[in-house]
Amino acid sequence: MTTTAIRTGSGWYRYASPATFYPLAGKMIPWFAAAAVVLAAAGLYIGFFVAPTDWQQGESYRIIFIHVPTAWMAMFTYVVMAFWCAVSLAFNARLSAMMAQALAPTGAMFAFVSLWTGAFWGRPTWGTYWVWDARLTSTLVLLFLYLGFIALRASIDDPRRADRAAALLALVGVVNVPIIYFSVRWWNTLHQGSSISMTAAPKMAQTMLVGMLLMSLAAWAYTIAVTLHRVRSIMLEREALAGWVGEAAAAEGTAAAAAGGAPR
Amino acid sequence: MSEWLAMGGYGFYVWSAYGVLAIALAVELASLRRRRHTSWQRVAELRAAREPGAQAAAPAAFEEAVK
Amino acid sequence: MNAPADDALGGLWWACRRDLKLAMRSRTELAVIVVFFLLVTSLFPLAVSPDPELLRSIAPGIAWVAALLASLLGLSRLFAADHADGTLEQMVLAPAPLPALVAGKVLAHWLATGVPLVLLAPLAGLQFGLAADAIAVLAASLALGTPILSWLGAIAAALTLGARGGASLLALLVLPLAVPVLIFGAGAVESFASGLGADAHLSLLGAGLILAWVFGPAAAALAVRIAHE
Numbered sequence: 001m002t003t004t005a006i007r008t009g010s011g012w013y014r015y016a017s018p019a020t021f022y023p024l025a026g027k028m029i030p031w032f033a034a035a036a037v038v039l040a041a042a043g044l045y046i047g048f049f050v051a052p053t054d055w056q057q058g059e060s061y062r063i064i065f066i067h068v069p070t071a072w073m074a075m076f077t078y079v080v081m082a083f084w085c086a087v088s089l090a091f092n093a094r095l096s097a098m099m100a101q102a103l104a105p106t107g108a109m110f111a112f113v114s115l116w117t118g119a120f121w122g123r124p125t126w127g128t129y130w131v132w133d134a135r136l137t138s139t140l141v142l143l144f145l146y147l148g149f150i151a152l153r154a155s156i157d158d159p160r161r162a163d164r165a166a167a168l169l170a171l172v173g174v175v176n177v178p179i180i181y182f183s184v185r186w187w188n189t190l191h192q193g194s195s196i197s198m199t200a201a202p203k204m205a206q207t208m209l210v211g212m213l214l215m216s217l218a219a220w221a222y223t224i225a226v227t228l229h230r231v232r233s234i235m236l237e238r239e240a241l242a243g244w245v246g247e248a249a250a251a252e253g254t255a256a257a258a259a260g261g262a263p264r
Numbered sequence: 265m266s267e268w269l270a271m272g273g274y275g276f277y278v279w280s281a282y283g284v285l286a287i288a289l290a291v292e293l294a295s296l297r298r299r300r301h302t303s304w305q306r307v308a309e310l311r312a313a314r315e316p317g318a319q320a321a322a323p324a325a326f327e328e329a330v331k
Numbered sequence: 332m333n334a335p336a337d338d339a340l341g342g343l344w345w346a347c348r349r350d351l352k353l354a355m356r357s358r359t360e361l362a363v364i365v366v367f368f369l370l371v372t373s374l375f376p377l378a379v380s381p382d383p384e385l386l387r388s389i390a391p392g393i394a395w396v397a398a399l400l401a402s403l404l405g406l407s408r409l410f411a412a413d414h415a416d417g418t419l420e421q422m423v424l425a426p427a428p429l430p431a432l433v434a435g436k437v438l439a440h441w442l443a444t445g446v447p448l449v450l451l452a453p454l455a456g457l458q459f460g461l462a463a464d465a466i467a468v469l470a471a472s473l474a475l476g477t478p479i480l481s482w483l484g485a486i487a488a489a490l491t492l493g494a495r496g497g498a499s500l501l502a503l504l505v506l507p508l509a510v511p512v513l514i515f516g517a518g519a520v521e522s523f524a525s526g527l528g529a530d531a532h533l534s535l536l537g538a539g540l541i542l543a544w545v546f547g548p549a550a551a552a553l554a555v556r557i558a559h560e
C-alpha cells in the first residue's frame with residue numbers, strides 16, 4: 001500500500017525524505033555535470049565546425065544552437081516545476097516543494113538568455129533587436145511568470161506557506177502557458193505585416209538538427225546538476241536543526257579535510 | 265582563425281549571444297557556490313544557538329564544512 | 332450581518348450582498364477607479380499624438396490596458412479588509428462552502444468595479460473617435476473580459492494575503508496571466524474594425540469566462556485556505 005510505503009520508507013518513497021535524498025543528490029551531481037560538459041562540447045563542435053553555413057543568414061544563424069535549446073529548457077523547466085508543485089500540494093511533501101524552489105532560478109535564467117540570444121539573432125537577420133514573434137513573446141511572458149513565482153516565495157516568511165502559495169501560482173501559470181502561447185500565436189498571425197517568424201527556422205540541414213538536439217540535452221543535464229546542487233543548499237537551510245544535517249556536516253567536513261578543500 | 269572568429273561579418277552578434285550565455289552560466293555557478301557557503305554558515309549558527317555544547321563537540325567538522 | 336446560509340447558492344448571495352453593501356459605503360474608492368481609467372486613456376494621446384487615424388487604430392489597445400490597470404486597483408481590497416478583522420477566517424470555517432463565498436465576493440467586485448468600466452467604454456471610444464458599432468464590440472469584449480480579470484485577480488490577491496510587496500507584487504502576478512484576455516479583448520475590436528468580424532475573439536473570451544467560473548472558485552478558495560494556515 002502506498003501509505004505504508006511512505007511510512008516505512010520503502011522503495012522510491014525512501015528518497016522523499018531530505019535525509020536520504022541529500023546524499024543521493026550529491027552523488028548524482030558529478031554525473032550530470034560531466035554529461036552536460038560532454039554534450040555541450042559535442043553540440044558546439046557540430047554547431048560550429050560541422051554544420052554548413054546557411055545560404056540565407058550566413059554565420060549568424062549559429063546562434064540558433066543556443067537560442068532554441070534555452071527556449072525549450074525555459075518552457076520544459078516550468079512544466080517540471082509545476083509538476084513538483086502539484087506533487088507537493090497533493091502529498092504535502094516538502095521535498096517536492098524544495099525541488100520547485102530550486103528549479104525556478106535556472107528556468108528564469110534560460111528564459112532570459114533565450115530572449116537575449118533571440119534579440120542578437122534577430123538584429124542581423126531582420127534588422128531589429130526585438131521582434132514580436134510568437135515564441136519570443138511567449139518566452140517573455142514565461143520570464144514574468146518565473147519572476148512572479150520567485151517574488152511570491154520571497155515575500156512570504158513562513159516557508160511552508162510560501163511553498164503552498166507559490167505551488168498554486170505555478171499550477172495556475174502552467175494551465176495558462178498553453179493559452180498564452182495560443183493567444184500570442186493568434187495575435188502574431190493576424191498582424192502578419194512581415195513574415196518574421198523565428199519558429200519557421202531556415203530549412204534545417206541534418207547536422208543543424210543534431211547540433212540543436214545535443215545542445216538541448218546538454219542544457220537538460222546542466223539543469224539537473226544545478227538544481228540538485230541548489231536543492232541541497234535549500235535542504236540545509238530549511239532543515240538546519242535536523243539530525244541528518246549534523247551527520248552530513250561531519251561527513252563533508254572530514255571529506256573536505258581529507259581532500260584539502262571546501263565541499264562542493 | 266581570425267576569419268573564423270569574424271563569423272562572416274556577424275562576429276559581434278554571434279559572440280555577444282554566446283558571451284551572455286557564458287556570463288549567465290558563470291553567475292549561476294558562482295551563486296550556487298555562495299549559497300552553499302551561506303547555508304552551512306546558517307546551519308552552524310542555528311545549531312550553535314540551540315545547543316552551545318553541540319558545537320563545541322564538533323567544531324572542526326563545522327569549520328571545514330563552512331570554508 | 333447574519334451568518335451565511337449553509338448551502339452554496341445562499342452563501343454566494345450572502346457574500347455578494349455583503350460586499351456590495353460595503354462597497355457602497357466607500358463609493359469614493361470606486362469612483363477613483365473609474366476616474367483612473369479615464370485618466371489613463373487621456374494620457375495616451377498626450378504621450379503619442381492627437382492624430383485621429385492613429386488614435387482610432389490604437390484605441391482598443393489603450394482602452395483595454397487602461398481597464399486592466401484600473402481593475403488592478405480594486406484587487407487588494409478584495410480580501411484585505413476581511414482578512415484584517417478576522418471575517419475571512421470565519422468564512423473559511425463557515426458551513427457554507429468556501430468556493431461559493433469567494434465567488435460571491437468576486438461577483439460583487441466585478442459588479443462594483445468591472446461593470447462601471449464596461450459602461451464607461453463608450454466614453455473612451457468617443458475620445459478616440461471609434462465608430463458606434465466598434466464601441467459596442469469594445470463594451471462587449473470588456474463585459475466578457477473584466478470578470479475573467481476579477482477571477483485572476485482574486486486568486487492573486489488571496490495568494491498575496493500576508494505577503495510583503497503589496498500592490499506591485501499583485502500586479503506582477505496578474506498581468507502575465509491576463510495577457511490572453513488582453514489579446515482577445517483588444518483583438519476583438521480591431522478584428523471588427525478591419526472587417527473580419529469579432530465573433531471568434533468574443534467566443535474565445537466567452538470560453539475563458541466559463542473556464543474562470545469553473546476553476547476560479549476552487550483555486551481562489553484554496554489560496555484563501557493557504558493564507559490561513
